[in-house]
Structures are given as structure tokens and as C-alpha cells.
Amino acid sequence: MTRVAIYTRFSSQMQREASIDDQLRLCRERAERQGWQITDSFSDHAISGASMLRLGLQALFHAAQDGQFDVVLAEALDRLSRDQADIAAIYKRLSFVGASIVTLAEG
Secondary structure, three states: OOEEEEEEEEOOOOOOOHHHHHHHHHHHHHHHHHOOEEEEEEEEEOOOOOOOOOHHHHHHHHHHHOOOOOEEEEOOHHHHOOOHHHHHHHHHHHHHOOOEEEEOOOO
16 A cells, blocks of 8 residues: 655745645545555645755655655645755655655646
8 A cells, every 4th residue: 555645835924824734635635535545744834835944844854764655745846845956856855765746736
């Protein structure tokens, strides 16, 4: 069975805290439809996607290194980062430990 970690983020005080709950709900629904097992979820609240120094993202990296999941599931790539070079670095880091990225928006 595919093991999934969900990552959610909202970037500013202007966005609603409920945004995290909405992202989690949508990702859980997708995982359920796919028959995937959710092993954990990681979140960053009111933190810009322009920074890689986010506690939730760093915890996700540590869990990936420990082999705790096979797939990171997020609403969209911009939840992981707003910077394309950072997205490439995240992809590379996760791929190195055998994990992939799936998003609701991009696939």
C-alpha cells in the first residue's frame, strides 16, 4: 500500500486558518479514493512559500529521510514553494530517498 504524507501551507495572516483544514480535507479525500494510507501530515501556518526554512517542511524532509512515506500529497506545487528552483530542490531531495510528489492541481 502506498504511504502518503500530506503537506499544507498558507502564507499570510490575510488568509484563513481554515485554509489548512480545507487543504487537508481535499488531500484526505484524494488519498482515500486512491486507496493510499496517510501516515502523517505536515503544515506551515502564515509562512511564505518563498522560504525553505519552514518547520513543517523541514519535518517533512526528516520523515522522508526516515522512509516514513512514499508520496507527498499537496493541493498544489505552490504549497510546497513559490520558487521553481526550490521546487526542483524539493523534488530532488525527495526523489533521492524514493519519495514522489503528487498534487491535486498538477497531478
